[in-house]
Every structure is written in C-alpha cells, then in structure tokens.
Amino acid sequence: MKSIEAETVAEGLLDIYSRLGFPKGILTDQGSQFTAKVTGEINRLLSIKAGTTSPYNPKCNGLVERFNATLKAMLKELCEEKPKDWDRYLNPLLFAYRENLNSPYAAPLVIVKKPDGSDRYCVDYRQLNTKTVFDAEPVPDQNEIFAACS
Structure with missing residues (x-):
C-alpha cells in the first residue's frame, strides 16, 4: 500500500475480500485507519464483525x-x-x-496426465474447500460502498 490512510486501507481490504471472500469478523489493532468511519461503514455494509486488540499486547492475536x-x-x-x-x-x-502441511490453507499441487501424455498441473482444493464458508451474497461494487461512506 502506498499509505495507511483510512481510504487506502479500506480499498486494500476490499481488494483482498474480492479475491478471498468476506470474513465473518476482523480483528485489528486500534489504528485510526481501522477505527475510521469509512472502515466502520464497510464492515457494517458487509456484515463484518469488527474487534480490536488490546493496545501493546501482541499476545492478543x-x-x-x-x-x-x-x-x-x-x-x-x-x-x-x-x-x-x-x-x-x-x-x-x-x-x-x-x-x-501445517497451514490450514494448504492446497497441494497435483500433476495429472493428459490423454496426449503431457502433464497438467492442478491445485487440489478439496481439503481447503471443507474449511471455506460459502457466501451466497454477491460482491458489492466498490464504488457503491465508498459512495455510502461519504
């Protein structure tokens, strides 16, 4: 990120959410970029429960x-x-x-033979999919979210 201003962080979080899906909750430090109105509005619109850690207590997370x-x-x-x-x-x-393999997000690479004998490289997401929560809600447009915040 180019800066840690609230709007920049909010855009970065939306970028991550659009690739990985929306979390049920987010635990952050008490930085102003996470406690700002724009971030709070995004959390509210996306039904994300926000929590903050105790100051100067890294054991919390x-x-x-x-x-x-x-x-x-x-x-x-x-x-x-x-x-x-x-x-x-x-x-x-x-x-x-x-x-x-100790990571809960492990997705092993599998080599599968094609009919012509060449190799196809695939990622086996079966184990990861058992940990993924399906979200039937479509991803909201980033501009709509920022318009609601202003």
Missing part, C-alpha cells in the same frame, strides 16, 4: 504474531539469497508458506 514471525524469517532468508530482486519472489514465497 497469537496466530497473526506466529505468522509474522514465520514470514519475517522466510523474508530474511530470501533477502540473503536474492538481495537485488527479492521482491520478484514474494508470491512464490507465500505459495511455499501455504503449501506447508
């Missing part, structure tokens, strides 16, 4: 803190191996994290 520590270690190693172009490898790095 232990799963995120564990992820941050793991990601930090992976990024450090990546930067040491590829100091000039480490940013090109962010998506593969996140893919490697999600492929870890």
Whole structure:
C-alpha cells in the first residue's frame, strides 16, 4: 500500500475480500485507519464483525504474531539469497508458506496426465474447500460502498 490512510486501507481490504471472500469478523489493532468511519461503514455494509486488540499486547492475536514471525524469517532468508530482486519472489514465497502441511490453507499441487501424455498441473482444493464458508451474497461494487461512506 502506498499509505495507511483510512481510504487506502479500506480499498486494500476490499481488494483482498474480492479475491478471498468476506470474513465473518476482523480483528485489528486500534489504528485510526481501522477505527475510521469509512472502515466502520464497510464492515457494517458487509456484515463484518469488527474487534480490536488490546493496545501493546501482541499476545492478543497469537496466530497473526506466529505468522509474522514465520514470514519475517522466510523474508530474511530470501533477502540473503536474492538481495537485488527479492521482491520478484514474494508470491512464490507465500505459495511455499501455504503449501506447508501445517497451514490450514494448504492446497497441494497435483500433476495429472493428459490423454496426449503431457502433464497438467492442478491445485487440489478439496481439503481447503471443507474449511471455506460459502457466501451466497454477491460482491458489492466498490464504488457503491465508498459512495455510502461519504
């Protein structure tokens, strides 16, 4: 993100939601970008229950803190191996994290033979789909949401 202004963060969250689906709830720190009117209105329109952590208490959100520590270690190693172009490898790095069998979001890559004998690479989402909650509501238009906030 270019900034942490409330509108920029709200747009970033909508971008994530449009790719991954809407969460039932979101737990954030008490940053003004998360407690701003625009963010609150988005949460209300999308029926997202918002909660905040206690100030200066990282234990409150232990799963995120564990992820941050793991990601930090992976990024450090990546930067040491590829100091000039480490940013090109962010998506593969996140893919490697999600492929870890300890991750609840693991979706293994499967090689399937085509009739002509060549290989087709597929992602097996069956296990991940058991953890995914179906949302029958369509994704609202981003402009509608921001218009309702102004």
